[in-house]
Amino acid sequence: MEPFLYSHQNRDRIIWMSQNTNTLSTTPAIQEALNEAVRRREYALYPYKNGLFGLPEALKEDVGAPHYDVLMANGGIEALYVITRALLRRGDEVVASDPSFLPIHHQVSLCNAKTIEMPIYSDPWKMTPERVNEAITKKTKMILLIDPINPLGTAYTGDEVRAISEIAQDNDLYLLDDITYRDFSDDHHVTSDYYPEKSILVYSFSKNCGMAGLRIGAALAEPELMKSFVKYNVNPLSVNILAQRAALAALQTKDQWISGIVHICRRNQATIKEAVERIPGVFLPVYPSYTNMFIIDIGNTGADPEKVQEKLLLEHGIFLRAGNYVSKRFGDRFVRTSFSLPEEECQKFARAFPQVMAELSG
Numbered sequence: 470m471e472p473f474l475y476s477h478q479n480r481d482r483i484i485w486m487s488q489n490t491n492t493l494s495t496t497p498a499i500q501e502a503l504n505e506a507v508r509r510r511e512y513a514l515y516p517y518k519n520g521l522f523g524l525p526e527a528l529k530e531d532v533g534a535p536h537y538d539v540l541m542a543n544g545g546i547e548a549l550y551v552i553t554r555a556l557l558r559r560g561d562e563v564v565a566s567d568p569s570f571l572p573i574h575h576q577v578s579l580c581n582a583k584t585i586e587m588p589i590y591s592d593p594w595k596m597t598p599e600r601v602n603e604a605i606t607k608k609t610k611m612i613l614l615i616d617p618i619n620p621l622g623t624a625y626t627g628d629e630v631r632a633i634s635e636i637a638q639d640n641d642l643y644l645l646d647d648i649t650y651r652d653f654s655d656d657h658h659v660t661s662d663y664y665p666e667k668s669i670l671v672y673s674f675s676k677n678c679g680m681a682g683l684r685i686g687a688a689l690a691e692p693e694l695m696k697s698f699v700k701y702n703v704n705p706l707s708v709n710i711l712a713q714r715a716a717l718a719a720l721q722t723k724d725q726w727i728s729g730i731v732h733i734c735r736r737n738q739a740t741i742k743e744a745v746e747r748i749p750g751v752f753l754p755v756y757p758s759y760t761n762m763f764i765i766d767i768g769n770t771g772a773d774p775e776k777v778q779e780k781l782l783l784e785h786g787i788f789l790r791a792g793n794y795v796s797k798r799f800g801d802r803f804v805r806t807s808f809s810l811p812e813e814e815c816q817k818f819a820r821a822f823p824q825v826m827a828e829l830s831g
């Protein structure tokens with residue numbers, strides 16, 4: 470059984486907790502912008518290559534990087550592809566973590582470069598500046614900072630972001646700052662504040678704005694650095710105009726609704742925590758999570774995460790993710806679940822999960 474095929478085929482009855490998507494209602498402004506763009510048949514032309522007027526500016530303001538240039542992309546993942554392709558060469562090393570969002574590591578390998586995966590599956594459940602420093606060799610070209618981290622939900626403090634930025638600067642490295650989950654954090658800091666020259670910010674509209682299906686994201690960097698990305702842009706014909714309209718509407722209204730989304734996420738995490746605490750041997754390594762997901766460690770129970778995933782999906786219509794998607798080394802110890810979804814769906818999970826664990830624990 471291919472879980473994605475099964476889940477898409479049964480989409481209307483699946484509780485989708487597997488991809489950190491956000492099915493909460495954000496703002497009607499997004500749908501209104503989409504409808505208006507359809508009504509005006511804006512899709513008949515290619516969009517302006519530098520982005521819908523006002524969108525790059527709104528994005529720079531949102532992340533607080535007024536002097537950066539913006540490259541719009543069909544999802545943060547496409548921006549990441551362009552950046553890795555442009556900056557990495559055979560033999561280069563990228564300091565990263567394990568667990569991590571592994572599709573980026575795959576992109577690094579496509580450049581014949583290598584990720585040095587620092588194990589972070591223990592307290593403090595994130596990279597520390599000291600360990601980043603130790604991991605740097607003559608071959609290091611880039612540090613990958615995912616802040617807050619998918620899948621753990623750990624966030625970096627301002628001091629840590631500053632220290633990692635200084636390490637990058639001292640060693641003349643690129644600092645790839647993936648801020649996909651920034652809006653779920655209470656106190657997020659961008660590396661561009663400390664090391665503007667070679668920080669690259671990667672932005673996604675998928676999670677905070679609940680627009681994963683529209684496929685829109687961006688890279689932000691200093692104008693000089695941005696020039697080096699242009700020839701690797703796989704999509705010089707620009708980004709889906711409907712997605713850009715929706716993105717602009719989302720940014721223009723975000724301060725009215727984002728705290729409501731984060732609030733529900735915090736309540737949902739508390740609901741899951743309560744359920745987890747009743748299951749022997751199961752625990753949450755990071756709580757609260759500063760993303761819209763966290764991991765549930767089931768390593769002491771003898772249950773196989775893939776079996777947990779399958780049973781929840783087939784018997785309860787709940788789709789979460791076995792750990793091997795985000796860690797080869799530690800993936801057999803946990804499942805990852807997101808919680809940016811209606812509270813009644815999360816409560817259904819909180820009832821089903823202890824039952825499934827009781828059935829599968831050794």
Ligand SMILES: Cc1ncc(COP(=O)(O)O)c(C=O)c1O
Pocket residue numbers: 488489543544545546547570615619647649672673674675681685686
């Ligand atoms: C850390 C991280 N970066 C980037 C992405 C890709 O986001 P997008 O949907 O904008 O391509 C994801 C998606 O899960 C992610 O977790």
